[in-house]
Amino acid sequence: MTEVRVALAAAATTLEAAGVDSPVNDAEWLLAHVLGTGRGSLALAPALTPDQEQAYDALVQRRATREPLQHLTGTAGFRYVELAVGPGVFTPRPETELLAGWAIEAARAVTGRAPVVVDLCTGSGAIARSIVDEVPQAQVHAVELDPSAHRWAQQNLDGTGVDLCQGDMAQAFPELDGTVDVVVCNPPYIPLEAWESVAPEARDHDPHLALFSGDDGLVAMRVLEQVATRLLRSGGVVGAEHADLQGESAPGVFAATGRWADVRDHRDLAGRPRYLTARLAR
Template sequence: MTRQPLRLAILEAVSVLEEAGVPSPRVDAELLAAHLLGIERTRLGLVPLVDPAMVDAYRAMIAQRAKRIPLQYITGSTGMGEIDIEVGPGVFVPRPETELLLAWALAYLEGLQEHPPVVLDLCTGSGALALAVAHARPDAVVHAVELEPHALAWARRNAERCAAAGDTPILLHQGDVTDRNLLTSLEGRVDIVVSNPPYIPEGTDLPPEVIEHDPHSALFGGPDGLSVIKPMVSNIARWLRIGGAVGVEHDDTNGAQVAELFAQRRVFGDVTEHPDLAGRPRFVVARRVPTDVEARRGGSQGGTGV
Protein backbone atom coordinates (compact mmCIF):
# COMPACT_ATOMS: atom_id res chain seq x y z
CA MET A 1 0.00 0.00 0.00
CA THR A 2 1.19 3.50 -0.84
CA ARG A 3 2.65 5.48 2.06
CA GLN A 4 1.27 8.96 2.59
CA PRO A 5 2.87 12.28 3.53
CA LEU A 6 2.60 12.94 7.26
CA ARG A 7 2.57 16.67 6.60
CA LEU A 8 -0.69 16.41 4.65
CA ALA A 9 -2.31 14.28 7.36
CA ILE A 10 -1.39 16.89 9.97
CA LEU A 11 -2.74 19.75 7.81
CA GLU A 12 -6.00 17.86 7.43
CA ALA A 13 -6.12 17.30 11.20
CA VAL A 14 -5.53 20.99 11.91
CA SER A 15 -8.45 21.88 9.64
CA VAL A 16 -10.73 19.39 11.44
CA LEU A 17 -9.76 20.70 14.87
CA GLU A 18 -10.14 24.33 13.81
CA GLU A 19 -13.65 23.58 12.58
CA ALA A 20 -14.44 21.95 15.94
CA GLY A 21 -13.29 25.03 17.85
CA VAL A 22 -10.32 23.38 19.58
CA PRO A 23 -8.26 26.23 21.08
CA SER A 24 -4.83 25.05 19.86
CA PRO A 25 -5.48 23.00 16.72
CA ARG A 26 -1.95 22.83 15.33
CA VAL A 27 -0.31 22.04 18.65
CA ASP A 28 -2.85 19.33 19.40
CA ALA A 29 -2.63 17.86 15.90
CA GLU A 30 1.15 17.63 16.17
CA LEU A 31 1.09 16.25 19.71
CA LEU A 32 -1.31 13.49 18.70
CA ALA A 33 0.80 12.60 15.68
CA ALA A 34 3.93 12.47 17.81
CA HIS A 35 2.16 10.34 20.42
CA LEU A 36 0.98 7.86 17.80
CA LEU A 37 4.46 7.65 16.26
CA GLY A 38 6.18 7.42 19.65
CA ILE A 39 8.49 10.36 18.99
CA GLU A 40 9.01 13.90 20.23
CA ARG A 41 6.89 16.57 18.58
CA THR A 42 10.06 18.34 17.41
CA ARG A 43 11.02 15.26 15.37
CA LEU A 44 7.87 15.10 13.24
CA GLY A 45 9.74 16.71 10.35
CA LEU A 46 12.01 13.67 10.23
CA VAL A 47 9.05 11.43 9.32
CA PRO A 48 8.03 12.35 5.75
CA LEU A 49 5.85 9.33 4.98
CA VAL A 50 3.58 7.08 7.06
CA ASP A 51 1.57 3.93 6.44
CA PRO A 52 -2.16 4.18 5.65
CA ALA A 53 -2.93 2.29 8.88
CA MET A 54 -1.19 5.04 10.85
CA VAL A 55 -3.21 7.69 9.01
CA ASP A 56 -6.44 5.85 9.84
CA ALA A 57 -5.49 5.60 13.52
CA TYR A 58 -4.50 9.26 13.51
CA ARG A 59 -7.81 10.35 12.00
CA ALA A 60 -9.64 8.37 14.69
CA MET A 61 -7.69 10.24 17.39
CA ILE A 62 -8.39 13.57 15.72
CA ALA A 63 -12.10 12.72 15.59
CA GLN A 64 -12.02 12.17 19.35
CA ARG A 65 -10.29 15.49 19.93
CA ALA A 66 -12.79 17.20 17.64
CA LYS A 67 -15.49 16.02 20.06
CA ARG A 68 -13.58 18.09 22.69
CA ILE A 69 -12.38 15.05 24.55
CA PRO A 70 -9.30 16.23 26.49
CA LEU A 71 -6.02 15.64 24.71
CA GLN A 72 -4.65 13.93 27.81
CA TYR A 73 -7.54 11.46 27.89
CA ILE A 74 -6.70 10.47 24.31
CA THR A 75 -2.98 10.05 24.93
CA GLY A 76 -3.63 8.58 28.38
CA SER A 77 -1.05 10.67 30.18
CA THR A 78 0.23 14.10 31.10
CA GLY A 79 3.44 15.43 32.58
CA MET A 80 4.22 16.84 36.02
CA GLY A 81 7.77 17.79 36.82
CA GLU A 82 10.03 15.02 35.57
CA ILE A 83 7.41 12.26 35.49
CA ASP A 84 4.43 11.21 33.40
CA ILE A 85 1.07 10.65 35.08
CA GLU A 86 -1.68 8.46 33.68
CA VAL A 87 -5.09 10.16 33.46
CA GLY A 88 -8.49 9.35 32.06
CA PRO A 89 -12.22 9.51 32.80
CA GLY A 90 -12.91 10.05 36.48
CA VAL A 91 -9.84 12.09 37.37
CA PHE A 92 -8.88 15.74 37.05
CA VAL A 93 -6.25 16.50 34.40
CA PRO A 94 -3.38 18.45 36.03
CA ARG A 95 -2.81 21.86 34.46
CA PRO A 96 0.55 23.38 33.46
CA GLU A 97 0.04 26.12 36.05
CA THR A 98 0.48 23.57 38.83
CA GLU A 99 4.09 23.13 37.71
CA LEU A 100 4.72 26.50 39.38
CA LEU A 101 3.43 25.23 42.71
CA LEU A 102 5.62 22.15 42.32
CA ALA A 103 8.66 24.30 41.56
CA TRP A 104 8.02 26.38 44.68
CA ALA A 105 7.67 23.24 46.82
CA LEU A 106 10.88 21.70 45.52
CA ALA A 107 12.76 24.97 46.07
CA TYR A 108 11.48 25.10 49.63
CA LEU A 109 12.51 21.50 50.22
CA GLU A 110 16.04 22.35 49.10
CA GLY A 111 16.39 24.10 52.46
CA LEU A 112 15.41 20.93 54.32
CA GLN A 113 18.40 18.63 54.17
CA GLU A 114 18.89 17.86 57.85
CA HIS A 115 16.09 15.30 58.02
CA PRO A 116 13.79 13.40 55.64
CA PRO A 117 11.01 15.92 54.95
CA VAL A 118 7.38 15.03 55.55
CA VAL A 119 5.18 16.23 52.69
CA LEU A 120 1.38 16.30 52.54
CA ASP A 121 -0.53 16.70 49.25
CA LEU A 122 -4.21 17.54 49.75
CA CYS A 123 -6.79 16.75 47.03
CA THR A 124 -4.16 14.74 45.18
CA GLY A 125 -6.41 13.59 42.32
CA SER A 126 -4.17 11.59 39.99
CA GLY A 127 -1.33 11.85 42.51
CA ALA A 128 0.61 14.19 40.21
CA LEU A 129 2.02 16.61 42.80
CA ALA A 130 2.78 13.97 45.41
CA LEU A 131 4.51 11.68 42.94
CA ALA A 132 6.50 14.49 41.34
CA VAL A 133 7.78 15.51 44.78
CA ALA A 134 8.61 11.91 45.68
CA HIS A 135 10.53 11.54 42.42
CA ALA A 136 12.54 14.71 43.01
CA ARG A 137 13.11 14.04 46.73
CA PRO A 138 13.45 10.28 47.26
CA ASP A 139 14.27 10.91 50.92
CA ALA A 140 10.85 12.50 51.54
CA VAL A 141 7.93 10.81 53.28
CA VAL A 142 5.03 11.86 51.06
CA HIS A 143 1.39 11.54 52.13
CA ALA A 144 -1.44 12.22 49.68
CA VAL A 145 -5.16 12.62 50.41
CA GLU A 146 -8.06 12.16 48.00
CA LEU A 147 -11.79 11.84 48.70
CA GLU A 148 -13.22 10.54 45.42
CA PRO A 149 -12.85 6.76 44.84
CA HIS A 150 -12.34 7.04 41.06
CA ALA A 151 -9.59 9.61 41.44
CA LEU A 152 -8.00 7.61 44.23
CA ALA A 153 -7.89 4.57 41.93
CA TRP A 154 -5.95 6.63 39.38
CA ALA A 155 -3.60 7.87 42.10
CA ARG A 156 -3.01 4.31 43.30
CA ARG A 157 -2.31 3.15 39.75
CA ASN A 158 0.19 5.97 39.22
CA ALA A 159 1.81 5.37 42.60
CA GLU A 160 2.29 1.68 41.85
CA ARG A 161 3.76 2.45 38.45
CA CYS A 162 6.20 5.03 39.86
CA ALA A 163 7.23 2.69 42.68
CA ALA A 164 7.86 -0.07 40.14
CA ALA A 165 10.11 2.37 38.26
CA GLY A 166 12.18 2.90 41.40
CA ASP A 167 10.63 5.99 42.97
CA THR A 168 9.98 6.17 46.69
CA PRO A 169 6.44 4.93 47.40
CA ILE A 170 3.92 7.50 48.61
CA LEU A 171 1.30 6.96 51.31
CA LEU A 172 -2.24 7.33 49.96
CA HIS A 173 -5.19 8.17 52.21
CA GLN A 174 -8.87 8.37 51.33
CA GLY A 175 -10.44 11.24 53.23
CA ASP A 176 -12.02 14.68 53.30
CA VAL A 177 -9.39 17.42 53.65
CA THR A 178 -11.90 19.54 55.60
CA ASP A 179 -12.43 16.81 58.24
CA ARG A 180 -11.03 17.89 61.60
CA ASN A 181 -10.31 14.26 62.46
CA LEU A 182 -8.28 13.54 59.34
CA LEU A 183 -4.70 12.31 59.85
CA THR A 184 -4.39 13.28 63.51
CA SER A 185 -1.16 11.27 63.59
CA LEU A 186 0.49 13.93 61.42
CA GLU A 187 -0.30 16.89 63.71
CA GLY A 188 2.77 19.07 64.08
CA ARG A 189 4.89 16.75 61.94
CA VAL A 190 4.49 18.00 58.36
CA ASP A 191 7.24 20.09 56.78
CA ILE A 192 5.30 21.20 53.72
CA VAL A 193 1.69 21.04 52.54
CA VAL A 194 0.78 21.45 48.88
CA SER A 195 -2.72 21.48 47.46
CA ASN A 196 -4.54 21.98 44.19
CA PRO A 197 -8.09 21.77 45.61
CA PRO A 198 -11.46 22.34 43.91
CA TYR A 199 -11.49 26.13 43.62
CA ILE A 200 -13.53 27.30 40.63
CA PRO A 201 -16.61 29.37 41.61
CA GLU A 202 -19.88 27.67 40.68
CA GLY A 203 -21.36 29.00 37.46
CA THR A 204 -18.02 29.84 35.83
CA ASP A 205 -18.10 29.40 32.07
CA LEU A 206 -15.68 26.60 31.17
CA PRO A 207 -14.62 24.93 27.89
CA PRO A 208 -16.16 21.55 26.97
CA GLU A 209 -12.90 19.72 27.73
CA VAL A 210 -13.26 20.82 31.35
CA ILE A 211 -16.97 20.97 32.13
CA GLU A 212 -17.86 17.77 30.27
CA HIS A 213 -14.92 15.62 31.36
CA ASP A 214 -13.16 16.77 34.54
CA PRO A 215 -15.06 15.54 37.62
CA HIS A 216 -17.37 18.24 38.98
CA SER A 217 -16.12 17.59 42.52
CA ALA A 218 -12.54 18.32 41.42
CA LEU A 219 -13.46 21.64 39.82
CA PHE A 220 -15.91 23.64 41.87
CA GLY A 221 -15.45 25.10 45.32
CA GLY A 222 -18.89 26.55 46.02
CA PRO A 223 -20.25 29.97 45.02
CA ASP A 224 -16.98 31.76 45.80
CA GLY A 225 -14.56 28.93 45.04
CA LEU A 226 -13.48 28.77 48.69
CA SER A 227 -15.75 26.11 50.19
CA VAL A 228 -12.88 23.61 50.41
CA ILE A 229 -10.01 26.02 51.01
CA LYS A 230 -11.62 27.84 53.98
CA PRO A 231 -12.01 24.81 56.29
CA MET A 232 -8.78 23.29 54.96
CA VAL A 233 -6.75 26.16 56.43
CA SER A 234 -7.48 25.05 60.00
CA ASN A 235 -6.32 21.54 59.24
CA ILE A 236 -3.15 22.82 57.61
CA ALA A 237 -2.42 24.80 60.76
CA ARG A 238 -2.51 21.68 62.92
CA TRP A 239 -0.54 19.48 60.49
CA LEU A 240 2.37 21.84 59.91
CA ARG A 241 5.27 21.87 62.29
CA ILE A 242 6.51 25.29 63.38
CA GLY A 243 8.62 26.57 60.52
CA GLY A 244 6.78 24.43 57.99
CA ALA A 245 5.24 25.88 54.84
CA VAL A 246 2.10 25.58 52.75
CA GLY A 247 1.28 26.35 49.12
CA VAL A 248 -2.33 26.34 47.88
CA GLU A 249 -3.42 26.87 44.29
CA HIS A 250 -6.57 28.96 43.77
CA ASP A 251 -8.80 30.55 41.16
CA ASP A 252 -7.39 33.71 39.61
CA THR A 253 -10.37 35.67 40.97
CA ASN A 254 -9.72 35.01 44.65
CA GLY A 255 -6.00 35.24 45.33
CA ALA A 256 -6.44 38.09 47.81
CA GLN A 257 -9.16 36.20 49.69
CA VAL A 258 -7.02 33.06 50.00
CA ALA A 259 -4.09 35.13 51.22
CA GLU A 260 -6.37 36.74 53.80
CA LEU A 261 -7.55 33.33 55.04
CA PHE A 262 -3.96 32.59 56.03
CA ALA A 263 -3.03 36.10 57.12
CA GLN A 264 -5.90 36.33 59.60
CA ARG A 265 -4.65 33.24 61.44
CA ARG A 266 -1.98 34.01 64.05
CA VAL A 267 -0.20 30.74 63.32
CA PHE A 268 0.71 31.80 59.78
CA GLY A 269 3.28 34.34 58.67
CA ASP A 270 5.12 35.32 55.50
CA VAL A 271 1.91 35.05 53.49
CA THR A 272 2.76 35.64 49.83
CA GLU A 273 0.73 35.62 46.62
CA HIS A 274 2.32 34.07 43.52
CA PRO A 275 1.22 34.71 39.91
CA ASP A 276 1.21 32.25 37.02
CA LEU A 277 3.15 32.79 33.79
CA ALA A 278 0.34 35.02 32.48
CA GLY A 279 0.61 37.24 35.56
CA ARG A 280 -2.68 36.05 37.06
CA PRO A 281 -2.93 35.23 40.79
CA ARG A 282 -2.38 31.47 41.01
CA PHE A 283 -1.20 30.24 44.42
CA VAL A 284 -0.61 31.47 47.94
CA VAL A 285 2.17 30.36 50.27
CA ALA A 286 2.58 30.85 54.01
CA ARG A 287 4.80 29.69 56.84
CA ARG A 288 3.71 28.18 60.16
CA VAL A 289 4.95 30.45 62.95
CA PRO A 290 4.71 29.93 66.72
CA THR A 291 1.90 31.51 68.69
CA ASP A 292 2.83 33.39 71.86
CA VAL A 293 2.07 30.28 73.92
CA GLU A 294 4.15 28.05 71.65
CA ALA A 295 7.02 30.54 71.71
CA ARG A 296 7.02 30.56 75.52
CA ARG A 297 7.14 26.76 75.44
CA GLY A 298 10.20 26.92 73.24
CA GLY A 299 8.63 25.60 70.00
CA SER A 300 11.10 24.57 67.32
CA GLN A 301 11.82 27.11 64.59
CA GLY A 302 12.99 24.73 61.87
CA GLY A 303 12.41 25.22 58.19
CA THR A 304 13.09 28.00 55.76
CA GLY A 305 11.33 31.17 54.74
CA VAL A 306 8.63 31.14 52.07
Protein backbone atom coordinates in the same frame (compact mmCIF):
# COMPACT_ATOMS: atom_id res chain seq x y z
CA MET B 1 -0.66 7.23 1.73
CA THR B 2 -0.81 10.71 3.21
CA GLU B 3 2.24 12.82 3.88
CA VAL B 4 2.79 13.87 7.47
CA ARG B 5 2.65 17.60 6.75
CA VAL B 6 -0.65 17.21 4.89
CA ALA B 7 -2.17 15.16 7.70
CA LEU B 8 -1.01 17.67 10.32
CA ALA B 9 -2.36 20.65 8.40
CA ALA B 10 -5.76 19.04 7.95
CA ALA B 11 -5.94 18.02 11.61
CA ALA B 12 -4.94 21.48 12.84
CA THR B 13 -7.64 23.06 10.66
CA THR B 14 -10.25 20.70 12.11
CA LEU B 15 -9.18 21.38 15.69
CA GLU B 16 -9.02 25.14 15.20
CA ALA B 17 -12.56 25.13 13.81
CA ALA B 18 -13.67 23.19 16.89
CA GLY B 19 -12.29 25.89 19.22
CA VAL B 20 -9.32 23.92 20.55
CA ASP B 21 -6.85 26.39 22.08
CA SER B 22 -3.68 24.80 20.67
CA PRO B 23 -4.67 23.09 17.42
CA VAL B 24 -1.17 22.68 15.94
CA ASN B 25 0.30 21.42 19.21
CA ASP B 26 -2.52 18.92 19.71
CA ALA B 27 -2.39 17.74 16.10
CA GLU B 28 1.31 16.99 16.53
CA TRP B 29 0.88 15.19 19.86
CA LEU B 30 -1.88 13.00 18.47
CA LEU B 31 0.10 12.06 15.38
CA ALA B 32 3.20 11.32 17.44
CA HIS B 33 1.03 9.07 19.60
CA VAL B 34 -0.32 7.20 16.58
CA LEU B 35 3.16 6.77 15.09
CA GLY B 36 4.78 5.87 18.40
CA THR B 37 7.40 8.58 18.10
CA GLY B 38 8.26 11.97 19.54
CA ARG B 39 6.96 15.26 18.19
CA GLY B 40 10.48 16.23 17.20
CA SER B 41 10.72 13.24 14.88
CA LEU B 42 7.53 13.94 12.93
CA ALA B 43 9.34 15.85 10.17
CA LEU B 44 11.35 12.71 9.37
CA ALA B 45 8.43 10.30 9.58
CA PRO B 46 7.31 8.47 6.40
CA ALA B 47 3.85 8.93 4.92
CA LEU B 48 0.97 7.55 6.95
CA THR B 49 -0.34 4.11 6.08
CA PRO B 50 -4.10 3.79 5.61
CA ASP B 51 -4.43 2.22 9.08
CA GLN B 52 -2.42 5.04 10.67
CA GLU B 53 -4.45 7.63 8.82
CA GLN B 54 -7.69 6.06 10.03
CA ALA B 55 -6.47 5.90 13.63
CA TYR B 56 -5.25 9.50 13.48
CA ASP B 57 -8.50 10.79 12.02
CA ALA B 58 -10.48 9.04 14.76
CA LEU B 59 -8.40 10.71 17.49
CA VAL B 60 -8.64 14.12 15.83
CA GLN B 61 -12.41 13.83 15.64
CA ARG B 62 -12.58 12.93 19.33
CA ARG B 63 -10.34 15.88 20.20
CA ALA B 64 -12.63 18.11 18.12
CA THR B 65 -15.46 17.18 20.50
CA ARG B 66 -13.19 18.62 23.23
CA GLU B 67 -12.22 15.33 24.76
CA PRO B 68 -8.97 16.12 26.61
CA LEU B 69 -5.77 15.48 24.71
CA GLN B 70 -4.35 13.57 27.66
CA HIS B 71 -7.32 11.21 27.73
CA LEU B 72 -6.62 10.35 24.10
CA THR B 73 -2.92 9.66 24.64
CA GLY B 74 -3.38 8.21 28.14
CA THR B 75 -0.53 10.22 29.63
CA ALA B 76 0.29 13.69 30.91
CA GLY B 77 3.75 15.12 31.40
CA PHE B 78 4.29 16.98 34.68
CA ARG B 79 7.70 18.46 35.46
CA TYR B 80 10.06 15.48 35.05
CA VAL B 81 7.55 12.64 35.35
CA GLU B 82 4.92 11.10 33.09
CA LEU B 83 1.55 10.29 34.61
CA ALA B 84 -1.20 7.92 33.58
CA VAL B 85 -4.47 9.83 33.25
CA GLY B 86 -7.93 9.26 31.83
CA PRO B 87 -11.63 9.50 32.64
CA GLY B 88 -12.27 9.95 36.34
CA VAL B 89 -9.24 12.00 37.30
CA PHE B 90 -8.37 15.69 37.02
CA THR B 91 -5.84 16.23 34.25
CA PRO B 92 -2.79 18.02 35.73
CA ARG B 93 -2.12 21.45 34.20
CA PRO B 94 1.24 23.05 33.42
CA GLU B 95 0.41 25.95 35.76
CA THR B 96 0.42 23.57 38.72
CA GLU B 97 4.06 22.74 38.05
CA LEU B 98 4.90 26.10 39.65
CA LEU B 99 3.19 25.12 42.89
CA ALA B 100 4.93 21.74 42.81
CA GLY B 101 8.25 23.52 42.29
CA TRP B 102 7.61 25.70 45.34
CA ALA B 103 6.83 22.60 47.44
CA ILE B 104 10.01 20.90 46.22
CA GLU B 105 12.15 23.88 47.16
CA ALA B 106 10.43 24.14 50.55
CA ALA B 107 11.16 20.46 51.21
CA ARG B 108 14.79 20.89 50.16
CA ALA B 109 15.12 23.77 52.63
CA VAL B 110 14.60 21.37 55.55
CA THR B 111 17.99 20.41 56.91
CA GLY B 112 19.25 17.82 59.37
CA ARG B 113 16.40 15.35 58.81
CA ALA B 114 14.03 14.02 56.17
CA PRO B 115 11.36 16.60 55.30
CA VAL B 116 7.75 15.58 55.91
CA VAL B 117 5.38 16.65 53.14
CA VAL B 118 1.61 16.23 52.78
CA ASP B 119 -0.17 16.60 49.43
CA LEU B 120 -3.89 17.16 49.96
CA CYS B 121 -6.38 16.60 47.10
CA THR B 122 -3.66 14.72 45.24
CA GLY B 123 -5.82 13.76 42.23
CA SER B 124 -3.56 11.90 39.80
CA GLY B 125 -0.72 12.13 42.33
CA ALA B 126 1.14 14.65 40.16
CA ILE B 127 2.53 16.85 42.94
CA ALA B 128 3.34 13.98 45.30
CA ARG B 129 5.07 12.08 42.50
CA SER B 130 7.15 15.12 41.54
CA ILE B 131 8.21 15.75 45.12
CA VAL B 132 9.37 12.20 45.76
CA ASP B 133 11.06 12.19 42.34
CA GLU B 134 13.04 15.37 43.00
CA VAL B 135 13.46 15.12 46.78
CA PRO B 136 13.88 11.36 47.25
CA GLN B 137 14.70 11.67 50.94
CA ALA B 138 11.31 13.29 51.65
CA GLN B 139 8.58 11.43 53.52
CA VAL B 140 5.57 12.17 51.32
CA HIS B 141 1.95 11.54 52.27
CA ALA B 142 -1.00 12.09 49.93
CA VAL B 143 -4.78 11.88 50.19
CA GLU B 144 -7.59 11.82 47.62
CA LEU B 145 -11.32 11.68 48.30
CA ASP B 146 -12.71 10.57 44.94
CA PRO B 147 -12.49 6.75 44.50
CA SER B 148 -11.83 6.92 40.76
CA ALA B 149 -9.11 9.56 41.09
CA HIS B 150 -7.60 7.57 43.96
CA ARG B 151 -7.21 4.57 41.64
CA TRP B 152 -5.28 6.71 39.15
CA ALA B 153 -3.11 8.04 42.00
CA GLN B 154 -2.39 4.47 43.10
CA GLN B 155 -1.19 3.66 39.60
CA ASN B 156 1.04 6.73 39.43
CA LEU B 157 2.46 6.42 42.95
CA ASP B 158 2.94 2.66 43.09
CA GLY B 159 6.50 1.84 44.09
CA THR B 160 7.46 5.43 44.92
CA GLY B 161 7.19 5.13 48.70
CA VAL B 162 4.45 7.76 48.91
CA ASP B 163 1.94 7.04 51.69
CA LEU B 164 -1.37 7.34 49.78
CA CYS B 165 -4.74 7.29 51.52
CA GLN B 166 -8.32 7.59 50.32
CA GLY B 167 -10.46 9.98 52.33
CA ASP B 168 -11.46 13.54 53.12
CA MET B 169 -8.59 15.97 53.59
CA ALA B 170 -10.39 17.42 56.61
CA GLN B 171 -9.64 14.27 58.60
CA ALA B 172 -6.41 13.25 56.87
CA PHE B 173 -3.33 12.02 58.72
CA PRO B 174 -4.15 12.85 62.37
CA GLU B 175 -1.05 10.87 63.34
CA LEU B 176 1.05 13.59 61.67
CA ASP B 177 -0.44 16.53 63.58
CA GLY B 178 2.22 19.08 64.43
CA THR B 179 5.02 17.25 62.60
CA VAL B 180 4.69 18.27 58.93
CA ASP B 181 7.10 20.66 57.22
CA VAL B 182 5.22 21.31 53.98
CA VAL B 183 1.53 21.09 53.11
CA VAL B 184 0.69 21.50 49.45
CA CYS B 185 -2.71 21.40 47.79
CA ASN B 186 -4.40 21.98 44.46
CA PRO B 187 -7.96 22.15 45.78
CA PRO B 188 -11.20 22.64 43.87
CA TYR B 189 -11.65 26.40 43.53
CA ILE B 190 -14.17 27.22 40.79
CA PRO B 191 -17.34 29.02 41.98
CA LEU B 192 -20.53 27.17 41.10
CA GLU B 193 -21.81 30.23 39.25
CA ALA B 194 -18.86 30.00 36.84
CA TRP B 195 -20.11 26.69 35.38
CA GLU B 196 -20.73 28.03 31.88
CA SER B 197 -17.32 29.69 31.62
CA VAL B 198 -15.35 26.51 32.30
CA ALA B 199 -13.63 25.00 29.24
CA PRO B 200 -15.46 21.90 27.94
CA GLU B 201 -12.33 19.78 28.45
CA ALA B 202 -12.61 20.38 32.20
CA ARG B 203 -16.36 20.88 32.68
CA ASP B 204 -17.37 17.78 30.72
CA HIS B 205 -14.48 15.43 31.54
CA ASP B 206 -12.78 16.33 34.84
CA PRO B 207 -14.50 15.15 38.06
CA HIS B 208 -16.69 17.95 39.39
CA LEU B 209 -15.38 17.16 42.86
CA ALA B 210 -12.01 18.43 41.66
CA LEU B 211 -13.40 21.61 40.12
CA PHE B 212 -16.17 23.32 42.06
CA SER B 213 -16.04 24.63 45.62
CA GLY B 214 -19.19 26.44 46.71
CA ASP B 215 -20.64 29.78 45.74
CA ASP B 216 -17.35 31.69 46.07
CA GLY B 217 -14.96 28.89 45.14
CA LEU B 218 -13.24 29.04 48.52
CA VAL B 219 -14.99 26.35 50.57
CA ALA B 220 -12.10 23.89 50.14
CA MET B 221 -9.55 26.66 50.78
CA ARG B 222 -11.10 27.32 54.19
CA VAL B 223 -10.90 23.62 55.04
CA LEU B 224 -7.30 23.57 53.84
CA GLU B 225 -6.42 26.44 56.16
CA GLN B 226 -7.72 24.49 59.15
CA VAL B 227 -6.06 21.23 58.13
CA ALA B 228 -2.71 22.91 57.49
CA THR B 229 -2.92 24.56 60.93
CA ARG B 230 -3.38 21.12 62.46
CA LEU B 231 -0.69 19.30 60.47
CA LEU B 232 2.18 21.76 60.33
CA ARG B 233 4.92 22.11 62.90
CA SER B 234 5.76 25.62 64.07
CA GLY B 235 7.21 27.52 61.13
CA GLY B 236 5.93 24.97 58.62
CA VAL B 237 4.64 26.21 55.28
CA VAL B 238 1.57 25.71 53.12
CA GLY B 239 1.04 26.35 49.42
CA ALA B 240 -2.22 26.17 47.46
CA GLU B 241 -3.32 26.87 43.90
CA HIS B 242 -6.33 29.13 43.25
CA ALA B 243 -8.22 30.74 40.38
CA ASP B 244 -6.70 33.80 38.74
CA LEU B 245 -9.54 35.95 40.11
CA GLN B 246 -8.76 34.84 43.69
CA GLY B 247 -5.40 36.57 44.01
CA GLU B 248 -6.70 38.55 47.00
CA SER B 249 -9.55 36.43 48.36
CA ALA B 250 -7.61 33.14 48.60
CA PRO B 251 -4.66 34.57 50.57
CA GLY B 252 -7.27 36.44 52.58
CA VAL B 253 -8.58 33.13 53.91
CA PHE B 254 -5.23 32.65 55.64
CA ALA B 255 -4.52 36.26 56.56
CA ALA B 256 -7.89 36.67 58.30
CA THR B 257 -7.24 33.98 60.91
CA GLY B 258 -4.15 35.56 62.45
CA ARG B 259 -2.44 32.17 62.50
CA TRP B 260 -0.16 32.79 59.54
CA ALA B 261 2.90 34.87 58.69
CA ASP B 262 4.44 35.66 55.31
CA VAL B 263 1.12 35.24 53.48
CA ARG B 264 2.01 35.83 49.83
CA ASP B 265 0.48 35.34 46.44
CA HIS B 266 2.46 34.21 43.38
CA ARG B 267 1.86 34.68 39.67
CA ASP B 268 2.18 32.16 36.86
CA LEU B 269 4.28 32.58 33.72
CA ALA B 270 1.45 34.54 32.09
CA GLY B 271 1.44 37.03 34.97
CA ARG B 272 -1.84 35.80 36.47
CA PRO B 273 -2.32 35.18 40.21
CA ARG B 274 -1.91 31.41 40.60
CA TYR B 275 -1.00 30.17 44.07
CA LEU B 276 -0.55 31.36 47.64
CA THR B 277 1.96 30.44 50.31
CA ALA B 278 2.01 31.06 54.07
CA ARG B 279 4.03 30.12 57.14
CA LEU B 280 2.47 28.92 60.38
CA ALA B 281 3.22 31.60 62.96
CA ARG B 282 2.76 29.64 66.20
